Amino acid sequence: MAEYYERYIDQIIEKKLKSSGALVVEGPKFCGKTTTSLRYAKSSIRLNTRQAIELAKIETKNVLHGDTPRVIDEWQTVPDIWNHVKGWIDENPGFGQFILTGSSTPADKSEIYHSGAGRIATLKMRTMSLAESKDSTETVSLSELFENPDVNVFDENKNSSLSDIAHFVCRGGWPLSVVAGKDIALDVTKNYYQGLFNFEYSENEKYRNKNPELMRMILRSYARNISSESALKTIQNDVINSNNRTLDDKTLNSYLDALKDLFIIEDLEAWNPNIRSKAAIRTTPTRHFVDTSIATAVLGVSPADLMNDLNSFGLFFEDMAVRDLIIYSSLLDGTVKHYRDSSGLECDAIIHLENGKWAAIEIKLGGEKLISEGADNLNKLKKEVNENNLAFRMILTATGPAYRRSDGIYVVPITCLTK
Secondary structure, eight states: OOOOOOOTHHHHHHHHHTTOSEEEEEOOTTSSHHHHHHTTOSEEEEOOSHHHHHHHHHSGGGGGOSSSSEEEETGGGSTHHHHHHHHHHHHSOOSSOEEEEESSOOSOGGGOOOOOTTTEEEEEOOOOOTTTTTOSOOOEEHHHHHHOTTOOOOBOOTTOOHHHHHHHHHHOSOHHHHHSOHHHHHHHHHHHHHTTTOOTTOSOHHHHTSOHHHHHHHHHHHHHTTTSOOOHHHHHHHHHHHHTOOOOHHHHHHHHHHHHHTTSBOOBOBOOOOBSSSOOBOOOOBOOBSSHHHHHHHHTOOHHHHHHOHHHHHHHHHHHHHHHHHHHHHTTTEEEEEEEBTTSOEEEEEEEETTSOEEEEEEOOOSHHHHHHHHHHHHHHHHHBOOSOEEEEEEEESSSOBEEOTTSOEEEEGGGEEO
16 A cells, blocks of 8 residues: 555644534545545545446435445535535534545536535645655745744755756646656656546536547646736637637636636636735736646646746746645635736735735745845835735745845745745
């Protein structure tokens, strides 16, 4: 049996099971939802075959019978399970009774008759951050920076190279890729990608009716616009011009909705603070993937390709860095957004905590010139935003040492960062 790497979401699952009757753990296929959830289960059922699904549709209530916590894997294939779980908890009050796992949203949400508020909590599981995959020294803690913005930071970070980062970008955070040797990790990720759009026998008509090749075309355009604020019209025209085909608005939106429901793409929303100037805040989201390796796979990009094109490497690196920041921030009850205004001032990532504290982070590959540009942006942002509770500013890099600049800005390589 492969070694289990501790996941940060374990802490959240334990907490949620103590405060809700049922927990829904959703996220992309292959990210480890079932493996992690089964660690908390006393019984389980998997709805991963046509026979199991058909039987569950006929005798839905029987799916719930078993010692608790009970894991119901791929519950979304029988959406009525939600209603039965809600009803069961109403009749048998108690915390931590069910864990429902799913790699897509239900085909027909109209079959869910109750919100589940107060009974069913939802949690999104992602691929592994570099701290979880043991590729970070974890010498710089986001939570510590929020608690003590004057903390001393220094790490020479001599054991991490740019080529290592290129490998992490293309490998992704898929558990089976992480535990595989470096010589086959990329092949494991490639095999996952190649099977991603096999919808021929899907129970979900929403996906079964999608053209896999068109989905790849749209995904390729999304990957070409990764970490940018490209308008959907730009992506639409890119697909049309690159593939000599038609693509109307309705079809594009339908495919993008499917990609989001499958937890493949995930846009970063804009942060809307109070600002001192009259500049207008841009609200276009930044285009991102749940895991950057999907973007490199759809474009056929290798670690060597990234090393030969540092401009593109920077965009893919930003996407991976956003993934890690979202994972780390989730343990702090924080959200991650981006900032851009009409004057051109921007910030790659804003972490905002429920208690009002926030941090501004610029994401750069590294090097004196890029770090200086990032620092200029962060200093301008500090003057521009009329918000209290700014905890810290950081430039998150791919390589180099971790240290604190004279202007108070932290420079931290991603292989030193943790929650």
